[in-house]
Amino acid sequence: MTMRICFISALVAALCAAETKIDVSKVVDLTYTLEETAVFWPTAESFRWKKDAWGISPGGYWYASASFSSSEHGGTHLDSPIHFAAGQATTDRIPLSRLIAPAVVVNVATACAANPDYAVRVEDLTAWERSHGRIPEGSILLIHTGWGRHWPDRKRYLGDDKPGDASNLHFPGVSRQAAEWLVQRKVAGVGIDTASLDPGPSKDFQAHRILNGAGIYGLENVANLGKIPPRGATLIALPMKIKGGSGGPVRIIAVLP
Numbered sequence: 001m002t003m004r005i006c007f008i009s010a011l012v013a014a015l016c017a018a019e020t021k022i023d024v025s026k027v028v029d030l031t032y033t034l035e036e037t038a039v040f041w042p043t044a045e046s047f048r049w050k051k052d053a054w055g056i057s058p059g060g061y062w063y064a065s066a067s068f069s070s071s072e073h074g075g076t077h078l079d080s081p082i083h084f085a086a087g088q089a090t091t092d093r094i095p096l097s098r099l100i101a102p103a104v105v106v107n108v109a110t111a112c113a114a115n116p117d118y119a120v121r122v123e124d125l126t127a128w129e130r131s132h133g134r135i136p137e138g139s140i141l142l143i144h145t146g147w148g149r150h151w152p153d154r155k156r157y158l159g160d161d162k163p164g165d166a167s168n169l170h171f172p173g174v175s176r177q178a179a180e181w182l183v184q185r186k187v188a189g190v191g192i193d194t195a196s197l198d199p200g201p202s203k204d205f206q207a208h209r210i211l212n213g214a215g216i217y218g219l220e221n222v223a224n225l226g227k228i229p230p231r232g233a234t235l236i237a238l239p240m241k242i243k244g245g246s247g248g249p250v251r252i253i254a255v256l257p
Helices: 002-016 109-114 122-132 154-158 176-185 206-213
Strands: 027-029 048-056 062-069 077-079 100-107 140-144 189-192 217-220 231-239 247-255
Touching: 077 231, 100 122, 122 176, 140 231, 176 206, 206 217
Parallel strands: 100 140, 140 189, 189 217
Antiparallel strands: 027 247, 048 062, 077 217, 077 247, 100 231, 231 247
16 A cells, blocks of 8 residues: 555656646547447446536626536446445545556457457466566556447447347457456456446356456546557546446546656
């Protein structure tokens, strides 16, 4: 915990240091815009936004205000550990030390291009370690499947676009064995550029159950992972702080080395 606190303190100091501006060329937005075209789980309530007031007010000045409604699980969002594990942390209970951490990016895009139902294997993770060193405890592991190229085309991104039907989905995810292996590495969170940590055809959601059961949160529909190096970046993933939430919209940015 002390190392994590020191890491966050160093990051804040670096971002706020001196009298210089933040180098925005080193900041990558990994978040899709929340709008009605954003991809949500087929059985979830989609994002809705409406203007309540938008124009010149009776007092003669400009005034704009709007309302929105949404499932917690759609667009770029966080899955709290309680999502698939009773008694685990809700969205508001995840410590900042687990939401601001070093990023590890595992690229399986070639395998996923050949198999839309590809499930990340332990071999993919050990191959990464052979090239880049041991995955750091407390890091946020991101899986780059290349699926972001299909966003926001629901049929291509999900494999099926029937409203309310999640029985015939096809996209990559994480295998049960890989999820178990990541629990041993004690990562803080696991993110992916698809609609779910589990592959589309999954009916028992083993990756969710294993990771959430170990207190590991998920990040889904993460954008622009092709712009992040295998290691060296810092991830900042701050969800909407919903009391008791099973998840929520999250703004994710990566600070490049």
